[in-house]
Amino acid sequence: MNVRRLIPTAAVAGAVTLGLTALSACSSSDAAEGGNGGKLDVSASFYPMQFLAEEIGGSHVSVTSLTKPGVEPHDMELSPKQIGGLGDADYILYLKNVQPAVDDAVTQAGVKNTVDAAGLTTLESHGSEVDGHDHGAEEHEGEEEAGLDPHIWLDPVKYAEVAEGVGKSLEKADPDNAADYRKNTETLVAELNKLDKAYETGLKNTATKTFITTHSAFGYLAERYGLTQEGIAGIDPEAEPSPARIDEIHHVAEESKATTVFFETLASDKTAKTLAKDLGLKTGVLDPLEGITDRSAGADYIEVMESNLAALQKALGAK
Structure with a gap:
């Protein structure tokens, strides 16, 4: 049942930093010219994005998370080194309106293959608007202005939709390994579907x-x-x-x-x-x-x- 036994998990590159998933947008031959032994250099914003990048990318990606383990991602800040390093990523995977500091850094990085997971499924209004109170508006202006809840990864069905979108974007970024990305995506989506059924029944x-x-x-x-x-x-x-x-x-x-x-x-x-x-x-x-x-x-x-x-x-x- 464990996906990670079926899909090789790429080693997290360097110290796991504050969370942004940069997946390489280059072909494998382009990546080979870099310092990752032919792997796509992926930068992930925080854990839910890191997990997708590692499970779908498998042995073809080198994933770095911008969010250190144990750090609450909503209010984290990026170091100048992290901000500068984002521009060197081949592919960036993030979720807009979760981490304002990351949103700004991604815009500045200008990496061609940048994927916002929020654009791979449909967002809805929950949380502060549901209970009729304006909780946390100052802390998360982007969320409140949009009126949308970014926590899509906690719904296995929506997370599976995002996984499919990430898989397709990786196929385009690295067409030489498209078949593996497709297979890994299918495996992960099957696991998420199984999880959905367990929740539905349970x-x-x-x-x-x-x-x-x-x-x-x-x-x-x-x-x-x-x-x-x-x-x-x-x-x-x-x-x-x-x-x-x-x-x-x-x-x-x-x-x-x-x-x-x-x-x-x-x-x-x-x-x-x-x-x-x-x-x-x-x-x-x-x-x-x-x-x-x-x-x-x-x-x-x-x-x-x-x-x-x-x-x-x-x-x-x-x-």
Whole structure:
């Protein structure tokens, strides 16, 4: 079931820096002239993009992530060295409106083969607009202005759409290895489809459909599987909720018979634990998969998503 056993994972080039996936837009013969032993030099913005680049690129790519493990990607900054180095990438894979610093650096880099994952699927409005409050507007002006939720990777179906688009872009960037990219994409999409079916089956019959989370990152996942996400704050995991929102959450928890307040590994759990204590609820981890660390409940995207499913099943009273 593990994709990474089927698809060779390229070594992360150098120290894993703040996250941008630059996949090479050159042909393999062009890349061979560089210093990567014939591999495409790929720069990834953060983990969800890195995972796609490594799984689809396989042995033909050398992937560098701009976001270090353990760093919360939304507010990270790039060093001058990272910004300057982006222009040397063969291919860049990023997700617009998640990391403002990366968006600016990508524009400056001017790399021909630059792919915005947001353009490979359809974005929708979730999070701060769903609960009617303007959470985190200052921190994420781009998201608020567009009114769109960028957390597409937490929906296996949308992530599979992005994977297919990345595969096609790699085929164009490196036509000599197009067959391998196509095969790797098909393998990954099959794994994501399997994950989708596991979620669909595992969350079909539950005692409650509502889950409470500190970070409103799970709008696509909730919509896909008929659940209701109640975010304490908005899209920004560090945003402080208003007293009015806390009161609302108290009411929602009672009405929906919610059992758990979820927090994440890369942000503070203080608000979640305080609220859970006030309400007499449990706490749990629901990982938005913005980075993999030794605290993650899995070694890669597939494993952590499986852990998230188990956590949701327990919290929602799956039958």
